[in-house]
Every structure is written in structure tokens, then in C-alpha cells.
Amino acid sequence: MKILMLTWEYPPRIVGGIARVVHDLSHRLVKDGHEVTVVTYKDANIPNLADYEDDKGVQVYRIENYMITPNNFTDWIMQLNFNLIAKATEIINEKGKFDVIHAHDWLVTYAAKTLKQSYKIPLVATIHATEAGRNSGIHDEVQRYINDTEWLLTYEATDVIVNSNYMKNELQRLFGLPYDKISVIPNGVNLNLYSGVERDYNFRRMYAMDNEKIILYLGRLVYEKGIQNLISAMPKILDKYNDAKLIVAGKGGMIDELRNQVNYMGIQNKVYFTGYLDSESVKKMYKCADVAVFPSTYEPFGIVALESMLSGTPTVVSDVGGLNEIIDHGVDGMKSYAGNPNSIADSVLALLYDQNLCNNISKNAKAKVKNNYNWNKIAQDTHYVYERSICQTEAEKQLKQLEQERQNKATKANNSEKEISKLLTFKKKHAYA
Numbered sequence: 352m353k354i355l356m357l358t359w360e361y362p363p364r365i366v367g368g369i370a371r372v373v374h375d376l377s378h379r380l381v382k383d384g385h386e387v388t389v390v391t392y393k394d395a396n397i398p399n400l401a402d403y404e405d406d407k408g409v410q411v412y413r414i415e416n417y418m419i420t421p422n423n424f425t426d427w428i429m430q431l432n433f434n435l436i437a438k439a440t441e442i443i444n445e446k447g448k449f450d451v452i453h454a455h456d457w458l459v460t461y462a463a464k465t466l467k468q469s470y471k472i473p474l475v476a477t478i479h480a481t482e483a484g485r486n487s488g489i490h491d492e493v494q495r496y497i498n499d500t501e502w503l504l505t506y507e508a509t510d511v512i513v514n515s516n517y518m519k520n521e522l523q524r525l526f527g528l529p530y531d532k533i534s535v536i537p538n539g540v541n542l543n544l545y546s547g548v549e550r551d552y553n554f555r556r557m558y559a560m561d562n563e564k565i566i567l568y569l570g571r572l573v574y575e576k577g578i579q580n581l582i583s584a585m586p587k588i589l590d591k592y593n594d595a596k597l598i599v600a601g602k603g604g605m606i607d608e609l610r611n612q613v614n615y616m617g618i619q620n621k622v623y624f625t626g627y628l629d630s631e632s633v634k635k636m637y638k639c640a641d642v643a644v645f646p647s648t649y650e651p652f653g654i655v656a657l658e659s660m661l662s663g664t665p666t667v668v669s670d671v672g673g674l675n676e677i678i679d680h681g682v683d684g685m686k687s688y689a690g691n692p693n694s695i696a697d698s699v700l701a702l703l704y705d706q707n708l709c710n711n712i713s714k715n716a717k718a719k720v721k722n723n724y725n726w727n728k729i730a731q732d733t734h735y736v737y738e739r740s741i742c743q744t745e746a747e748k749q750l751k752q753l754e755q756e757r758q759n760k761a762t763k764a765n766n767s768e769k770e771i772s773k774l775l776t777f778k779k780k781h782a783y784a
Contacts, residue, residue: 355449357459361391379730381408435462460504473744476508480651509740514652515673539726540657555639563596567640572603577646583692600625637662660716665709667698683715
């Protein structure tokens with residue numbers, strides 16, 4: 352099968368979880384014998400990025416969003432879509448038509464819609480998150496535009512993939528999608544992610560003393576990730592377990608606000624902001640951490656939780672969205688009430704004080720990830736959706752052809768009746784004469 356992936360991020364450009372999903376899914380599909388082409392954005396801030404790359408069998412084409420300086424982000428996205436269309440059209444003209452288009456999130460909607468309609472290619476869309484979910488509703492015109500574009504993508508797609516039952520319910524509620532149009536396929540994690548990675552004590556000492564237990568948050572510093580609530584939980588944690596330190600790894604728009612929060616609470620010596628970490632440092636950090644916490648207030652899935660579980664780090668998540676579906680409380684992780692610092696503190700302290708609980712959770716979490724979230728099964732399920740989408744598109748095409756033939760026959764029959772009527776009228780006139 353020839354598959355076209357449209358995405359605005361692909362490694363080494365990583366904005367959120369989409370890049371890792373597209374990367375890992377594409378490589379697994381290639382191993383299964385399919386031909387995968389990714390068309391994505393070329394980030395000028397990342398040095399030495401090639402316009403074309405054969406990434407272990409995945410054909411990656413990167414396009415610059417150049418020529419015109421856009422007025423705002425939505426204009427920038429529209430411009431990106433024009434450039435995605437141009438590159439995909441060039442590839443199709445050179446290498447032939449694709450069997451299916453897989454579009455990832457609203458950012459590539461217009462390119463996906465145009466290519467689908469121009470070349471009559473089945474379209475499958477993955478909605479990784481919604482604007483309404485990220486912002487707890489729609490509050491301004493920009494958010495409304497994004498929300499409407501998400502609806503358009505789900506409308507144009509033959510099949511829609513989401514990564515959790517929570518997201519399936521959300522799309523059905525927001526966009527009125529039929530349940531049988533939405534497939535739940537969870538995200539996965541590379542099971543060899545930590546091969547050869549052990550706890551590096553010299554690396555660990557860059558962030559905490561040997562006697563300190565590391566509480567790790569890793570992700571974007573934005574409101575819906577709930578990091579502000581984890582920081583608010585630190586006084587209670589430190590009151591019960593003083594030899595603890597919070598490591599905040601990542602970047603985002605809330606960084607100044609979070610620093611001010613830490614300063615106001617007077618816990619500067621117990622909270623360390625690392626900024627952005629590269630992939631190797633992230634792996635080391637997971638191995639060095641004693642507890643990982645992901646306190647999101649909105650989370651469609653939560654790949655970071657899988658990465659943490661696979662690393663063997665006891666993991667605490669909030670009871671929302673996909674995170675709530677991944678972990679069973681007290682069995683393979685701990686849960687806290689979303690937005691509740693007191694609840695976060697209780698779950699973290701339970702792990703800091705109970706090594707047997709940590710050991711059991713780590714063992715069960717690793718087994719769960721390997722059984723339920725491996726890319727072999729995920730790629731097979733995705734391929735099934737592709738096949739279903741192709742069959743449905745072909746069936747619709749045949750129905751249209753049959754309908755057209757029926758209409759043509761009806762038109763011919765109607766024309767014949769008119770001709771007969773004319774002849775009879777002519778005959779009557781001449782017979783009278």
C-alpha cells in the first residue's frame with residue numbers, strides 16, 4: 352500500500368506528540384511492507400535539515416513556508432497547506448497516485464481535503480486533540496476557526512482515528528460524528544526506547560543531590576498540562592518528605608508564570624527548570640527519576656505516561672482523558688484528581704514512602720506497555736482502517752457510477768418518449784390533412 356502522511360511536525364522537529372506518533376507508525380508500516388511518504392514542514396531553526404530524507408525506508412519531504420510573511424498563525428497554517436499541496440502534487444505526478452492519505456490534526460486539513468478531492472484518494476484523519484478540549488470550550492474567533500477546521504477534517508475523512516475512548520466520546524459530542532466512523536487506536540511507544548540506558552549518577556547530580564528523590568515532570572509548559580498544580584503540591588510533599596526535588600523538563604508559554612509561582616512560594620531550591628532536553632537526555636532523566644508526574648487537566652492520550660512506565664519509573668497521572676484509561680490506580684501507576692494539588696501530593700508521597708509499592712507498580716507498568724501499546728498491533732489496526740476506507744471509497748464510487756448509468760438510461764428513455772410523442776403528433780396532423 353502507498354501511504355501519504357501529512358503532518359506539520361516530524362523528528363527532529365517535535366512540537367508535541369504528533370511527531371513521535373507519525374515517526375513510529377510510519378516506520379512500523381514500512382517494516383510491514385508498505386510504502387510511506389511523509390510531507391512535513393522544514394523548520395529553519397533546526398540546522399542541517401534536508402529537503403528530502405530516506406529515514407530508514409520512510410520517504411520524508413520537507414517544505415519551507417516561505418515567500419510571504421503571514422499576518423498571524425492561522426494565515427501561516429493556510430500558507431503551509433498551499434506548500435504541502437504543491438509538494439504532494441509534485442510527488443504524485445512523479446511517482447503516481449497514493450492509495451490513502453493519512454492527515455494528522457487540523458493543521459493539514461486544507462491540503463488533505465484538496466488532494467483527496469483532486470485525485471479521488473481515500474482520506475483517513477487522526478484527531479490527536481481538540482481546540483475545545485485544550486481550552487475548556489471555545490472562547491474567541493481564532494479558537495472557533497480551529498474548531499470548525501477540525502470539524503471539516505472529520506467531515507471530509509472517510510474514517511477518523513482517535514487514541515482513546517475519551518476522545519471518541521468528545522468528537523461524537525463536538526462534531527456529531529457517527530460512532531462507526533470513529534476508530535479507537537491507542538498511541539504506542541518504541542519498546543527498545545531504553546535499550547542500553549542505565550541510571551547515570553553523574554547526569555543525575557547535575558539536577559539533584561544523591562539524598563534527594565527526584566519528582567519529574569516532562570512536557571510542554573502550558574495550562575492544560577497542569578504543571579501549576581504539581582508546583583502547588585510541593586509544599587505538602589516537602590513537609591512530609593523534605594529530601595525531594597521537583598525537576599521540570601520542557602519549554603512553553605507558562606515558563607515565566609511558573610517561575611514566579613515558585614519564587615512566591617519560596618521553594619526555589621526545590622524546583623529546577625531544565626528547559627528543553629534532547630531525546631538522549633530525556634531517556635537519562637526518566638532513568639534518574641524516582642517518581643514521574645503528569646497532572647494534566649486535559650489529555651487525549653499521554654504518550655509521556657507510556658514512556659515513563661516503560662522506563663520503570665513509578666508514574667502518577669491525573670484521572671482525565673486517555674491518562675485515566677492507561678493506568679489502574681495502585682496496580683501499574685497512581686492517579687490523582689485533576690486540578691487538585693492535595694491529591695497529587697498524596698499519590699506522590701505514597702510512592703516516596705513505599706518501595707514495595709514502587710517495585711510492583713514498575714513491574715506491572717512495563718508488562719502493560721509491552722502487551723497493549725506496541726507498534727506492531729497499532730500498525731496492523733491502522734492498516735485495517737486504511738483498507739476499510741479504500742473499500743468504502745470504492746463502493747461509493749461504484750454507487751455513483753450506477754446512479755449515473757441509471758440517470759443516463761432514464762434520460763434516454765425520456766428522450767425516446769418525447770421522440771415518439773413528436774412522431775405521433777406529426778402523424779395525426781398529416782392524417783387529418
